[in-house]
Amino acid sequence: MTGEKTPLWKSIADALTEDLAAGRYGPGDKLPTEADLSARFGVNRHTVRHALKDLSARGLVLSRRGAGVFVTQTPAEYPIGKRVRFHQNLRAAGRLPSRTSFLRETRAADATEATELQLTEGAQVHVSEGLSLADDVPMALYRSVFPAARLPGILDHLAELTSVTMALKACGVPDYTRAYTRLNATLASATQALHLQCREGTPLLRAVSVNIDAEGLPVEYGHTWFVGDRVTLSLDLEA
Known part of the structure; x- marks a missing residue:
């Protein structure tokens, strides 16, 4: 039988x-x-x-x-430290980085954005949202908020250069460092899953950070939602 x-x-x-x-x-x-x-x-x-x-x-x-x-790609190594650079990090890991933007706008800062960027509530900010990719595979969603008065042309530079580092240089900020990064776990919403090409409810790692210029003034308040199984975040105290 x-x-x-x-x-x-x-x-x-x-x-x-x-x-x-x-x-x-x-x-x-x-x-x-x-x-x-x-x-x-x-x-x-x-x-x-x-x-x-x-x-x-x-x-x-x-x-x-x-x-x-x-x-499936092996997870990309992504160190978190004082000098975090998206493109440099991925190239160092042997990946080809790219970004696509689906929102660039200027609006009034909300209370949290104003506090983090040391602005008065309601001051104007430039906002860029989009998708970060490695070898054309979606790795993370991002939202970057910039002080409009300090960086009036940054949205135009981002549209042309795609790199935040290069856009900040074009705005007269030759260097910047990470003031802090906070990490917490969350689950992908339906719209996040659509952009990241994963299932709704997929584990994401959310990073909230502030970057400052050489004088200690905030130049970027950012959120990044990493797909949990596509990146390995490591703390680099020297970077």
């Missing part, structure tokens, strides 16, 4: 897992399309989708809406 047959989706998942273990697809590589996998294994797309969902649940692959399914 024979035992129960292995479900087709599990057999496909096992075959793909073996491909990953053998190095046929490395971190960041895109897997074949559902159509190609269906042809390879002689099954319909629903069965392939079930297998890919299993790999995703085990953290082996990441599905990116409209782009495909990719082998």
